[in-house]
Amino acid sequence: MTRKFVIKFPAEQTGDSLTYNLIKKFDIRINILKADIDAGRSGTLLIELNAEEEKIQAAVDYISSQGMDISPVETKIKLEAEKCISCGACTSSCLSGALSISAPDWNLRFEPEKCIVCKLCLKACPLQLFKIEFSE
Ligand code: SF4
Ligand code: SF4
CATH class of the missing domain: 3.30.70.260 (ACT domain)
Known part of the structure; x- marks a missing residue:
């Protein structure tokens, strides 16, 4: 782990x-x-x-x-959703199903609770809209 x-x-x-x-x-x-x-x-x-x-x-x-003072850090994926063009390139990388596109609007849907922070979407997005966030 x-x-x-x-x-x-x-x-x-x-x-x-x-x-x-x-x-x-x-x-x-x-x-x-x-x-x-x-x-x-x-x-x-x-x-x-x-x-x-x-x-x-x-x-x-x-x-x-x-x-020394040691604290666990939570890692999260952040999406700049307002810049997304819903091209769908990230959805095929997302094995956990956190990213999806479906009818009726065909807009990208991001469900952070399903994200396993595999980071594959960081490379998949041509606009580089995914970032990693750390928080204590
Ligand atoms: S980090 Fe992995 S699981 Fe999370 S949204 Fe990106 S591709 Fe999906
Ligand atoms: S790859 Fe980037 S621009 Fe395309 S749907 Fe995913 S987040 Fe949006």
Whole structure:
């Protein structure tokens, strides 16, 4: 499984090699999506952890025990619906059925509750109307 987290570092922790420790201790694949860290100052990391659920939970517990603040991040797909021309290109990419076009109006319908955030629509839309949103 893959989960995203925001980690906030107190100033005294910013020099630690967190990603190295997570890989060595918990055998987790890590993807740093955003980093705002300066040695000696507090900072923020947006990371993606990929491993079995128990390993991710152990890593989260470890990060908390090191005096860092870690919060899960929700990922959502956002559509600029007002610019959509209902060409239908995205619907064939959307295996979950969150995107559809049907009679009588043949306008694109987006049902976010069905979205599994596979991100395939980001490449499919010729107008690039899909974006990823992160929220804590
Ligand atoms: S991210 Fe995937 S599931 Fe969600 S709307 Fe796009 S194609 Fe459909
Ligand atoms: S591919 Fe883009 S323009 Fe076409 S229907 Fe989907 S969101 Fe609208």
